[in-house]
Amino acid sequence: MVKGLVDQCLAGYNGCVLAYGQTASGKTFTMEGSKPTPLHPPPSDPESRGIMLRVAADVVDHIQQTTAAEEEEQSEEITQFSVKATYLEIYQETLKDLLCDSDSQADLRIRIDPDSLSGRELYVQGLTEREVITLEDYVRVAHVGTRRRTVGETDMNNVSSRSHAVLTLTIEQITRRRGGTSPDDISSRKRSKLHLVDLAGSERANSTGATGTRLKEGSSINQSLLTLGNVISALSAPPSGRPAHVSYRDSKLTYLLSDSLGGNALTVMIACVSPASSCYDETLGTLRFAERAKKVKLRATVNVDLQSLRISTLEAEIAQLRQQLESSSSSSLVRRSTRDAHTSTRMPVSSACDAACSSAESQPRKSRWARFTTFFTGIAGRGRRAAATIHVAEQ
Ligand SMILES: Nc1ncnc2c1ncn2[C@@H]1O[C@H](COP(=O)(O)OP(=O)(O)OP(=O)(O)O)[C@@H](O)[C@H]1O
Numbered sequence: 403m404v405k406g407l408v409d410q411c412l413a414g415y416n417g418c419v420l421a422y423g424q425t426a427s428g429k430t431f432t433m434e435g436s437k438p439t440p441l442h443p444p445p446s447d448p449e450s451r452g453i454m455l456r457v458a459a460d461v462v463d464h465i466q467q468t469t470a471a472e473e474e475e476q477s478e479e480i481t482q483f484s485v486k487a488t489y490l491e492i493y494q495e496t497l498k499d500l501l502c503d504s505d506s507q508a509d510l511r512i513r514i515d516p517d518s519l520s521g522r523e524l525y526v527q528g529l530t531e532r533e534v535i536t537l538e539d540y541v542r543v544a545h546v547g548t549r550r551r552t553v554g555e556t557d558m559n560n561v562s563s564r565s566h567a568v569l570t571l572t573i574e575q576i577t578r579r580r581g582g583t584s585p586d587d588i589s590s591r592k593r594s595k596l597h598l599v600d601l602a603g604s605e606r607a608n609s610t611g612a613t614g615t616r617l618k619e620g621s622s623i624n625q626s627l628l629t630l631g632n633v634i635s636a637l638s639a640p641p642s643g644r645p646a647h648v649s650y651r652d653s654k655l656t657y658l659l660s661d662s663l664g665g666n667a668l669t670v671m672i673a674c675v676s677p678a679s680s681c682y683d684e685t686l687g688t689l690r691f692a693e694r695a696k697k698v699k700l701r702a703t704v705n706v707d708l709q710s711l712r713i714s715t716l717e718a719e720i721a722q723l724r725q726q727l728e729s730s731s732s733s734s735l736v737r738r739s740t741r742d743a744h745t746s747t748r749m750p751v752s753s754a755c756d757a758a759c760s761s762a763e764s765q766p767r768k769s770r771w772a773r774f775t776t777f778f779t780g781i782a783g784r785g786r787r788a789a790a791t792i793h794v795a796e797q
């Protein structure tokens with residue numbers, strides 16, 4: 403299912419994979435995979451990889467295959483890929499850069515990017531970006547992030563994540579004429595984002611035995627998960643007369659992921675549950691949450707950079723008009739046709755722009771409605787060996 407999502411992201415859609423569930427249900431294990439041992443050091447052992455490295459392997463394979471196919475066919479157009487990774491954690495409502503080498507970090511800010519394709523895409527100011535090309539680059543990013551992420555010991559999990567972690571891949575694809583270097587040679591530019599999110603798990607203080615800092619962390623985790631629940635409830639509520647208020651801004655997590663939760667993205671939620679009878683209430687809560695999340699409707703659009711298409715269309719039109727002017731002034735015989743050409747040159751700039759823009763906009767922009775996709779994984783109590791997939795829900 404996640405592989406399908408990666409294919410969509412490589413086609414230009416935004417994507418998000420979200421691991422949700424109570425503490426010690428296996429979210430981090432699902433996203434990061436088993437810890438490397440001398441016998442099984444990732445990435446050579448694909449079986450021990452988590453979602454993050456499986457996604458990375460799919461992206462690397464796709465890029466290599468596309469480039470090789472274009473080389474073999476000597477196609478007229480070639481695609482240039484660039485993938486950048488950022489990794490952050492939200493610890494007690496503070497955003498921290500996991501790829502930044504400096505120890506003293508300020509709380510990072512979430513800002514709106516007016517230059518983005520939608521004009522209101524969110525980004526985190528000052529976040530370190532790493533270019534990732536080979537699988538080893540991704541492994542390095544994942545390991546640095548994992549090492550720096552805040553983890554603590556509780557009675558439920560001795561490697562309990564105390565923060566939400568978001569690994570984001572920004573995939574840019576530029577299709578241009580082979581050998582061409584000018585902006586005119588670019589025929590399309592796509593930019594998609596894929597968020598891979600390992601949430602901290604909900605927890606009860608009397609089960610985790612948390613006190614002091616752990617207790618404070620636990621209540622901050624529960625508070626942000628409560629906001630996530632409210633956001634999903636508002637988004638999944640049946641449509642009434644007035645649009646329901648969605649409280650994205652009540653937590654950094656929901657604000658940062660607002661597009662993935664209720665906007666332009668395809669989202670897969672992995673609901674991790676524990677089959678232990680002592681976890682009955684939390685398991686039921688997770689399944690109910692997943693059921694609600696499945697009702698959320700998202701409108702995903704291929705992120706084609708219309709602005710650059712507009713610019714190339716306008717440039718081509720200006721060149722054509724110049725040519726018409728030159729040819730009309732050089733020959734009196736074509737005076738009549740000059741008048742025609744003149745009529746078109748006298749077209750107000752704004753209408754020329756509008757015409758070009760509407761022609762750019764009329765380019766097919768693939769978009770699709772999608773629902774949240776959820777599937778469930780469970781683990782066989784504490785000290786267990788392997789994950790069992792309980793149920794795979796339809797898309
Ligand atoms: N499928 C599995 N096979 C083997 N071990 C597993 C499996 N799933 C989880 N574990 C182990 O169970 C423990 C708890 O898992 P994990 O840390 O992934 O839980 P979590 O849901 O991330 O919890 P938290 O919310 O507290 O961070 C870890 O030691 C992990 O290695």
Ligand SMILES: [Mg+2]
Pocket residue numbers: 429430431561562563600601602603
């Ligand atoms: Mg965890």
